[in-house]
Amino acid sequence: MNLTKLKSNPIVWILMVAVLMAVVLSFLSPFFMTVGNMTNLSKQVSIVAILAAGQAVVIISGGIDLSVGSVLAFSAVIIGTLIKMDVDPTLALVAGLVAGTFAGWINGMVITRAKIPPFIATLGMLGIARGMALVITGGVSHPVLSPLFLFIGNSKFLGLPIPLYFVLVTFLVVGIMMHKTVFGRHVYAIGGNERVARLQGIPVDRQKVKIYALSGFLAAVAAVVMTGRLAATPPSVAQAIELQAIAAVIIGGVSFVGGRGLVITALIGALIMAMITNGLNILGISSFYQQVLIGVVIIVAVWLDNLKSSNR
Template sequence: MSNPMSSPVSTIKENSNKSIWKESIAPFMSKYGIVFILLAMIIVMSFMSDTFLRTQNILNIVRQISFIGIVAMGVTIVIITTGIDLSSGSVIALTSVLVASVAHPGDSLIGALALGAGIGIACGAVNGIITAKGKIPPFIATLGMMTAARGLALLFSDGRPIPNLSESFMFLGKGVVAGIPVPIIVFILIGIISHILLSKTKFGKYTYAIGGNEHAAKICGINVDRYLIFIYMYAGLLSAIAGMMLTARISVGQPSMGVSFELDAIAAAVIGGTSLSGGVGTIPGTIIGALIIGVLNNSLDLLGVSSYWQQILKGAIIVSAVLIDSRKNKKS
């Protein structure tokens, strides 16, 4: 029953306000809301801690998330196709010990880097082939790789770290160029490359098409199996790059390296707006998601909050992001 006191003018204004919100404000907040959340976190922490906005602390935050961020970019592309990659952490460990074994003083740096890249690509190719050709769910295929790659890392190293790395190799993790740590530089470069690949090329266009509707993509003539294999190979390559930089950072090949990295990478992608239902996601969004995780961890450290709370809050944020994504999908 309508309010007898309402007038046609007030009704028109109310409908106009709803239209403005629906057509302008809501889409804007949906697209850039994650950026405002990051900015809000930074502003709040700048008041709560005098240390937070210092240049060294900001560099530390970005350097710490650069490893997760690089892995998350590959995971983002996989998730866009409605897939998942649980093997990232184990690929990091396998890359770490194998590359450390050929990165001693006097060994070829190019050879070590080529070996690391080859390991990542090979692991990704196996994931892609099992998923695309074997029609095995990505969760199971990459879970198998997660177990196998970790086992291979432990077998090769006998469960022990591999030390004595060359200075040129350790520069990848500890070096500084023009005041900027090398891991940050690599993170930025891979971010640019991945963004161009996903938003400006046929590869990216087909990736979104596969995630949107794989059956329709096949009907349109897209070789879905081939592109899925390439996508998992790219994710494996990025995991290997992160593994090499982490190894260089801690100056030792470590078979236990990368534990839970896959979960943090998935978290960064989901927080950044990548839909687990497929077809939606961006590299800038994933970078923002990784930064939110980094700022959250750093903030809690500065405030003296237990690391256990960091895990709890991270879990809550992930669940909240998935719930928001689920509501968006229902509305659409």
């Protein structure tokens, strides 16, 4: 790969920003580059990162999924409730994954069959899934003390926290799906020009249902990690987390219009956001400023992206 190609590679830019931030933060605080803090950071980033992988696929297809936070809570509540009913934890975990996938499937069906725009359809699901989570539990959080979930939330493997493996496997699998399979090619085509994709015989509706089901499934995977970390399933968990997932995707440089971008950059985007939060915490700067800074970073990221594409 030559230099010009390297320069135009979207991963290179965003990775440089992330590394630069890490370097600056490690100079500003001796606590940043410690094993303890890095473990903490990777745990913090895991939930948003898993959601961002699904969100990236949706956004590349030209859509949006606002419901992931609520679907996460819904899946978590299914897991918590089943465990409270003495169902086998593994079975409860599978049921949670099925529940999340089902919610995503509904999103896809509403979008393709009822022709409701993704923003509206998933906004609806945001209310429905959260409401269902509250209805099922009556607003009560169930403790989850099964060894399986405690292991997922708190154990390490080869020195790395388990949630990090969830993140890595998620991005590996989604990355392969997007770049090596027919499905991924179709996602890019649909995001590039949906009408053309349809005219060329791509089963656009079927692929869209799969895309939203995938996003729902990953929300459920995030719910599994979240349940492990919290050792409980509060129905009000992960509110507004969808906005963080969307922000991670955007900071990563995925085009909001669709058709362009790499899923892996969403992971780096999520890392950058986590580093901002984590770094400012270590430096003792008020969390109010963190929100301001993340807001600025989102806008600047898109602005830089615009500059880059107008240079083409």
